[in-house]
Amino acid sequence: MSATARPLARAFFERDVVAVARDLLGAVLLRDGVGGRIVETEAYHEREAASHAFVGPTRRNASLFLPGGHLYVYRIHQVVCANVSCEAEGTGAGVLVRALVPTHGLEQVAARRAGARPRAWTDGPGKLCRALGITLADDGQDLVVGGGPVRLVPPARRAPDAQVVAGPRVGISKAVDLPWRFRLLDVDEEVHSARMPP
DNA sequence: ACGATGATTGTCT
């Protein structure tokens, strides 16, 4: 990773949340130097019923309404998940980070995910937060200004369309038709798909 | 103050 990597600009996040979800693929998410390359995201917007922001601002979802580039961390069941707020201040929108490939601090990741197989270390939104040590205390952090424990390093270049697959979001019961889930095809995933056809 | 409700995960069949 380049030592000169700057954080993404505010303008990057203050765009259509679906575009940001797409363009975040390949970015590296780190907490205290532990993390990896984002390979799966989902977009959520206040105008559709699956979004936490659909009901308007509450204490829990307040971070979604902050200016683009803030962290929204929430708890679901026994786990926490992380989003990055998008679009203008006052608009409830965010990108859920669903999966990443660990590239930094593998020892920490392995220790925090002890018991799980390496393939399952960070292949879910709750799993990756545990692996990186992201907690509710990180909610509301501004990733553009920086200074906090969480960093988001932009991809070297926008992932080519040929490597991106869009599809319906998972784990929800409303607005299930919107194709707002994005996955980055890894070399490893391609190999895996070739060996295990659907 | 009380009850319904998950943007999930791990385990068992």
Next chain:
DNA sequence: GACAATCATCGTC
């Protein structure tokens, strides 16, 4: 693939 675990948040009484 199905299913239970388990608790803070939020709306309602």
